[in-house]
Amino acid sequence: MHSLIYFCTALFALLANTKAEAHTNDRPAIVFVPGAFHQAKVFDLVINDLKKAGYDNLNAVDLPSVGQVVGRERDAQAVRAAVEEQRQSGRDVLVVGNSA
Numbered sequence: 001m002h003s004l005i006y007f008c009t010a011l012f013a014l015l016a017n018t019k020a021e022a023h024t025n026d027r028p029a030i031v032f033v034p035g036a037f038h039q040a041k042v043f044d045l046v047i048n049d050l051k052k053a054g055y056d057n058l059n060a061v062d063l064p065s066v067g068q069v070v071g072r073e074r075d076a077q078a079v080r081a082a083v084e085e086q087r088q089s090g091r092d093v094l095v096v097g098n099s100a
Contacts, residue, residue, distance in 0.1 A: 029057035029086035033079050033097040039066055042098070057091060 030050065032043040040060035047058045061082045064074040079095070086093045 027055055027057070028092040028094045029059070029089070030055065030094045030096060031079070031082045031086065032058070032060040033095060034060070034063065034066075035098045036063075037066060038098065043096075057086065057089075059086070 032040065032047070034040055034042050040062045043060040047060060050058055059082050061078050064078055065072060083093050083095060
């Protein structure tokens with residue numbers, strides 16, 4: 001898991017440096033989706049680093065199925081709702097997923 005966090009941080013730091021002159025409104029919204037049985041807080045370090053790099057529209061989705069052995073339909077609905085909320089604001093949306 002730590003390697004994923006370091007990879008994401010490095011990737012977004014690189015993106016931030018290549019568009020340093022861009023206003024934060026020009027940057028995409030980023031929706032983080034944890035793997036099964038993980039909570040959204042696994043992305044806290046990455047989100048904090050991205051905020052320092054000027055990204056302001058970051059959302060980690062808490063999946064309804066965490067801690068339960070149930071279908072994934074509600075998880076898909078939660079992710080879809082988070083993406084659609086950002087799309088409604090007119091932003092491009094980047095979805096970052098993690099597989100358990």
